[in-house]
Amino acid sequence: MKNMFRRIYNLRCPSCNALQGPFALGSTFKGGISRLAINKSSPCVGCHQRLRLTPRHGFGKTILLQVCAGLVGVAAVFLICIPLLVMAVGQFGVWGLVSWPFIIMLWAVISATISGKFGPYVREVQIV
Structure with a gap:
């Protein structure tokens, strides 16, 4: 399951191109609606350099992209998940x-896939 989320989020180290864990690296991201940096950095899985997620754009554009991703996620719930439950019942x-x-x-x-697709537009991995 962990490897599936790594592939979906597709966060890679800029130097060695190794897939990173989205949850550990995600806790270094500062610059969203309610996301605060818990950790200053996270070690790379491959080369052990210190990595950090940083916003790719300014604050306003970052929030706009996250709101768009949230709306797509809500639409997925109403168009896929709830009809499946209604059909099962x-x-x-x-x-x-x-x-x-x-x-x-x-x-x-579905939410992880949406986040993985919108992720490169919102944030980038940098070496600290």
């Missing part, structure tokens, strides 16, 4: 609610 009755955890996992993968 319609087909199997109350037992259709058993599919709810699988639909939540589907939503998590």
Whole structure:
């Protein structure tokens, strides 16, 4: 699962091009709606240099891109996840609610994919 999220987010070290962990590196990002930097840097998986996520654009454009990604995520929930749940309940009755955890996992993968697609426009990996 961890490798799948690494491939979806596609955060790479600028020097060795190794795939980085999105959660550790994501905690270094400063410059979003409510994202604060928890860690000053994160070590690279391949070359062990200190890396940090930084905004690619100014504050206003960063927020605009994150709002657009959020709207696409909400649209995905209303166009994919909720209709799947309604169809499961319609087909199997109350037992259709058993599919709810699988639909939540589907939503998590869709959200990560959207974040991975919008990510390069919002942030970049830099060596500290």
